[in-house]
Amino acid sequence: MDHPENDTRYTGLSVNSGVAQPPSVNPYLKRHKRKPLPAPSELVEGIVKGDVTTLARAVTLVESLQPAHQAVAQEVIEKCLPHSGNSRRIGITGVPGAGKSTSIDVFGMHVLEHGGKLAVLAIDPSSERTKGSILGDKTRMEKLSQQADAFIRPSPSAGSLGGVARKTRETIVLCEAAGYDTIFVETVGVGQSEIAVHSMVDFFLLIQLAGTGDELQGIKRGIMEMADGIAINKADGDNIDRARLAQAQFRNALHLFPPTASGWMPEVLCYSGYYALGIDELWDMIDRYFAFVKENGYFERRRREQSRYWMFETINEQLRNHFYSNPEIEAMLKVGERRVLNNEISSFIAARDVIDYYFKTKF
Ligand code: GDP
Numbered sequence: 001m002d003h004p005e006n007d008t009r010y011t012g013l014s015v016n017s018g019v020a021q022p023p024s025v026n027p028y029l030k031r032h033k034r035k036p037l038p039a040p041s042e043l044v045e046g047i048v049k050g051d052v053t054t055l056a057r058a059v060t061l062v063e064s065l066q067p068a069h070q071a072v073a074q075e076v077i078e079k080c081l082p083h084s085g086n087s088r089r090i091g092i093t094g095v096p097g098a099g100k101s102t103s104i105d106v107f108g109m110h111v112l113e114h115g116g117k118l119a120v121l122a123i124d125p126s127s128e129r130t131k132g133s134i135l136g137d138k139t140r141m142e143k144l145s146q147q148a149d150a151f152i153r154p155s156p157s158a159g160s161l162g163g164v165a166r167k168t169r170e171t172i173v174l175c176e177a178a179g180y181d182t183i184f185v186e187t188v189g190v191g192q193s194e195i196a197v198h199s200m201v202d203f204f205l206l207i208q209l210a211g212t213g214d215e216l217q218g219i220k221r222g223i224m225e226m227a228d229g230i231a232i233n234k235a236d237g238d239n240i241d242r243a244r245l246a247q248a249q250f251r252n253a254l255h256l257f258p259p260t261a262s263g264w265m266p267e268v269l270c271y272s273g274y275y276a277l278g279i280d281e282l283w284d285m286i287d288r289y290f291a292f293v294k295e296n297g298y299f300e301r302r303r304r305e306q307s308r309y310w311m312f313e314t315i316n317e318q319l320r321n322h323f324y325s326n327p328e329i330e331a332m333l334k335v336g337e338r339r340v341l342n343n344e345i346s347s348f349i350a351a352r353d354v355i356d357y358y359f360k361t362k363f
Pocket of ligand 1: 095097098099100101102103233236271273274275
């Protein structure tokens with residue numbers, strides 16, 4: 001028999017008999033009844049008692065995007081506020097590899113050994129665009145993650161950086177109400193996430209490395225200006241001399257900066273997170289800072305300023321969400337965007353048209 005491809009009517013197309021596809025929903029799956037949402041007062045009661053499971057549950061509601069969860073979360077936050085505020089909020093930043101997790105593990109154990117209760121939160125700026133994570137998961141803090149008095153929570157993942165930061169700020173309130181007297185907020189970023197963390201902490205620690213030869217070039221001036229303390233990590237072994245040199249360079253550089261609003265002169269210290277060297281000195285600096293700003297009233301002033309900042313941040317975020325999540329606006333934006341890219345209309349006209357429509361329609 002001739003080969004089928006030699007037939008002039010052969011097109012190469014044929015339909016094979018296939019295998020029936022399974023349904024995309026498992027027909028045997030029993031529908032689970034959703035657990036009813038806990039009453040806010042129940043959650044608050046558990047949190048104030050220091051119950052970790054309840055705290056974790058409430059934080060999950062804070063992080064949720066569902067309106068019903070948000071409603072409960074907001075009520076819980078409101079009721080926890082009178083129990084909050086009584087903690088030291090410490091921001092910690094540094095480039096990946098600077099030794100943040102190693103250090104937080106050691107700093108955290110230091111806090112616990114002195115009778116404290118510690119919450120470690122994080123703001124991961126990479127979650128905004130890629131839903132990825134620079135900070136990784138918190139099991140990196142090996143010792144701390146096994147301690148009953150340490151509550152470790154990774155960065156909220158969904159939404160804009162502003163949204164993520166707001167959720168972390170709300171989580172601080174819940175942790176404080178649950179009796180955590182030291183709060184670490186870790187971040188890594190290129191400026192924006194440091195601003196967010198700086199706006200919710202009392203003390204901002206910058207972890208730096210020595211030995212790259214361009215210590216001062218590689219770091220954004222803005223981040224250095226925010227720091228209340230600079231800690232040069234990995235001051236161990238052959239690296240000690242280089243760490244000391246970097247310390248001197250940072251000290252000189254800080255002298256050129258304008259005085260800080262707190263009146264505190266930021267200090268530069270060397271330490272080793274890995275070998276737990278210089279930790280007492282570092283903590284002594286932080287103690288002195290808190291004594292200083294509580295004495296001169298800056299502590300209270302900064303917290304009040306931060307509350308005001310978050311009021312406006314929350315308004316901005318919600319207005320932005322309301323605008324961008326509207327399907328009609330979304331469709332208009334797509335058209336406007338294309339016309340601007342094709343040089344058919346100016347960006348200002350395109351923006352005005354959408355904004356006018358938004359305000360006139362009063363969604
Ligand atoms: P992160 O990305 O900032 O969280 O950094 P890690 O804590 O994961 O540390 C990055 C690497 O530096 C790891 O291999 C650590 O073991 C190492 N490291 C951290 N602290 C020190 C230190 O004090 N001395 C030395 N020699 N290595 C350290």
